[in-house]
Structures are given as C-alpha cells and as structure tokens.
Amino acid sequence: MAQRIQFSQHGGPEVLQLVEFDPAPPAAQQVRVRNHAVGVNFIDTYFRSGLYAPPSLPSGAGTEGAGVVEAVGEGVSRLKVGDRVAYATGPLGAYADVHTLPEANLVKLPDSISFEQAAAVMLKGLTVQYLLKQTYAVQPGDVILFHAAAGGVGSLACQWASALGAKVIGTVSSAEKAERAKSLGAWATIDYSRENVVERVLDLTDGKKVPVVYDGVGADTWLTSLDCLQPRGLMVSFGNASGAVSGVNLGILSQKGSLYVTRPTLATHANNAQNTQAMADDLFAVIASGKVKVDIQQRYPLSEAAKAQTELSARRTVGSTILLP
Structure with a gap:
C-alpha cells in the first residue's frame, strides 16, 4: 500500500485528504515513479478550488515531482527501472509516495541535480524557460x-x-x-x-x-x-x-x-518527450552553471499538504515549497 493526497470535492485546503491506495501496475507506455520529493505550485490550488476542473472526482493532487523509476509498462523504451527522473506536466497525482504517468512526461535527471532541487524547480523552471526563451526571447x-x-x-x-x-x-x-x-x-x-x-x-x-x-x-x-x-x-x-x-x-x-x-501554458510548450527533455536540459544546464540557484524555503511532510497550500495561497512563502513523502 502507498499513500497519496486526494480531494473528493472542490473547496479550500481543508478538502485535501491523506488516503491509502494500492498502486496498479503501469499500463503500456506508462512508468511508475517512487517519489523522493514533490513540488507545490499555485496551479495545484486551481484544480483543488475548481478554477481548473480535474478529469474526475475524487482526484489526486499535484503535477510535479522527482524520484526513481520503480516499474515500467509495455512499450517503454527511453527509461528503465532505477533511472533518476523528474516531471512537471502531470497527470494529477504527484502528491503521493508513488505516481504513475506516461513515459513521454518524464525527463532524465542528471546526477548534478538533486531530487529536492528537481521537485522544486521543474514546473517553475520549465515555465521560466518558455517565458524567457520562447514566448518573448529576452535579449x-x-x-x-x-x-x-x-x-x-x-x-x-x-x-x-x-x-x-x-x-x-x-x-x-x-x-x-x-x-x-x-x-x-x-x-x-x-x-x-x-x-x-x-x-x-x-x-x-x-x-x-x-x-x-x-x-x-x-x-x-x-x-x-x-x-x-x-x-x-x-x-x-x-x-x-x-x-x-x-x-x-x-x-x-x-x-x-x-x-x-x-496566455501561454507549459503544456503547449512541453508537448512531447523531445521538447520537454530539451527544455529540461536547458534548465539543468543553467542550474549546473551556478547562474540560477534553486532556493527551497519550505519543506513539509506529505501529510501536511493542506498547510503547504494554505501558506502558498496566503503569499507567506518565498522561493520554492516541496513535500517529502
């Protein structure tokens, strides 16, 4: 059994619940990741509140995390069990011990980037990448x-x-x-x-x-x-x-x-495995160079996801916030 955060109705942070679940084997083209760290972002509150509707209720929460490949489904060719990976574009369900998602949504994580750094930076960092490099090419x-x-x-x-x-x-x-x-x-x-x-x-x-x-x-x-x-x-x-x-x-x-x-979104920029990995490589390179530092100011256990979202929504946080399963 594993644990995850889910919500059965839209509302404030109080609708988030910690529940146990039995992870299913990954289907074709899917990968199951054992999360080492999970990112917390404003978009998570949009799904919880109903501003963005999840596919169905009850729903998992969160779209960003980093960890190790635990199992792969049929047809997975780019990744193998034991690989260090990170992800940012969902599907919902990252607030969990383990998360299963399409292989195309995962990027390979170099040894120079820690799991906590990746979980803290993937969604925000890929967003900054497309904003500064693609939406308007800053000169x-x-x-x-x-x-x-x-x-x-x-x-x-x-x-x-x-x-x-x-x-x-x-x-x-x-x-x-x-x-x-x-x-x-x-x-x-x-x-x-x-x-x-x-x-x-x-x-x-x-x-x-x-x-x-x-x-x-x-x-x-x-x-x-x-x-x-x-x-x-x-x-x-x-x-x-x-x-x-x-x-x-x-x-x-x-x-x-x-x-x-x-009104750009990450999903339309990181829309396939090649684009997502290229954007991530650009991000990892600028971090490795020391020109961009990942600043994690808030760490919470998975069970305190509601508190993490409360602090984020109240703008009482600085830098990045992560959950630790």
Whole structure:
C-alpha cells in the first residue's frame, strides 16, 4: 500500500485528504515513479478550488515531482527501472509516495541535480524557460517587468533573465521581498503595497515603459500591466494567483498602444518527450552553471499538504515549497 493526497470535492485546503491506495501496475507506455520529493505550485490550488476542473472526482493532487523509476509498462523504451527522473506536466497525482504517468512526461535527471532541487524547480523552471526563451526571447539590454519577483517563478526568472543580460523590474509586496528579489538579480523593485507601479516603471525607463510584462498574478494586475507596456508591447499573462482575467474588451489593446496579449501554458510548450527533455536540459544546464540557484524555503511532510497550500495561497512563502513523502 502507498499513500497519496486526494480531494473528493472542490473547496479550500481543508478538502485535501491523506488516503491509502494500492498502486496498479503501469499500463503500456506508462512508468511508475517512487517519489523522493514533490513540488507545490499555485496551479495545484486551481484544480483543488475548481478554477481548473480535474478529469474526475475524487482526484489526486499535484503535477510535479522527482524520484526513481520503480516499474515500467509495455512499450517503454527511453527509461528503465532505477533511472533518476523528474516531471512537471502531470497527470494529477504527484502528491503521493508513488505516481504513475506516461513515459513521454518524464525527463532524465542528471546526477548534478538533486531530487529536492528537481521537485522544486521543474514546473517553475520549465515555465521560466518558455517565458524567457520562447514566448518573448529576452535579449541583452532588455528592460522587462516581472510580477511577484520574490515568488517561486519570479525567483528563478530574476536570476535567469539577469544571466541573459536583461534588466528585471520586479514587483513585490514588502521591503523584505524587495531585498530578496534584488539579491537574485533584479535590477529594480517596486513595492506595490506602497508604490504606484505604472509611475515607477515610467520613472525607471525614462518614460519608455517596457517591451514585455510577465504577469502570473492575474486579475489584480491586468490593467496595471497593460499600462506599463510600450506601444506594440507584449502582455504575457501566465497565471491567476489573484483570480482569472475575465470580461476583457479587446478594444483596450488598441487604446493602450496596439498591444499584444498571450496566455501561454507549459503544456503547449512541453508537448512531447523531445521538447520537454530539451527544455529540461536547458534548465539543468543553467542550474549546473551556478547562474540560477534553486532556493527551497519550505519543506513539509506529505501529510501536511493542506498547510503547504494554505501558506502558498496566503503569499507567506518565498522561493520554492516541496513535500517529502
């Protein structure tokens, strides 16, 4: 028998339950992984709350983890029992001792990256990879705006964008988080709890604004983000930490400067084994180089998954959070 976290109805963290289950043998093209560490991310709360609907209820939780291949199904050719692996794109059920998923969703984990590092960085790191390298190819000298710069994604983005030669303006909610973002490579920070973001962006860019805004906050920052963009700038809305952006009149994009908007997801970038491994290799290389450091600030036992999600949703966390089965 093994243990996992599941929920039978949508709601707050209190709907998460620790249950025992008997893992089934992996089917064709599937791999069963013995998790050594599991990542905790905002997207996990979206499935739990019902913002994103799981395939069915009751449902497992979590999409990210790292461990060792324990069993393989028929037709598995890339991986074998004993391989170190990591994953980020689901299916749901990572909050568990063991997780079975398609071989195509797994990447090989080099010895230079620990299980805890991989579980803490896969989803956020692959997200940063496609944001900075594919959605908008950041160039040396670019001045970019990144919301929640001290959070899990932001912490990695500040480091990686800085390594690419960009100047990151990061929004934060406190002086402590501003100090953290700067220590991770942010060129400047804006404390939105006491500063006007648009005015500060204008001041920092000598009135030019920025060519791209990376916004994982959602509803609360939508209009502010648009007002920080140069004409024909790109608004990258990649998350909903404050709620989903809805009821948008596309005319606002013309009014604010013929702006572009995209709502990218990791699933459409890491959409096959080759792409996912290539993105992961890029991520692992920048970590191995020392240019990006994985900062795990919160560790919880699997049984305290509800507490981990509560702290994350309340924005009382910095860096990455993991569960230890």
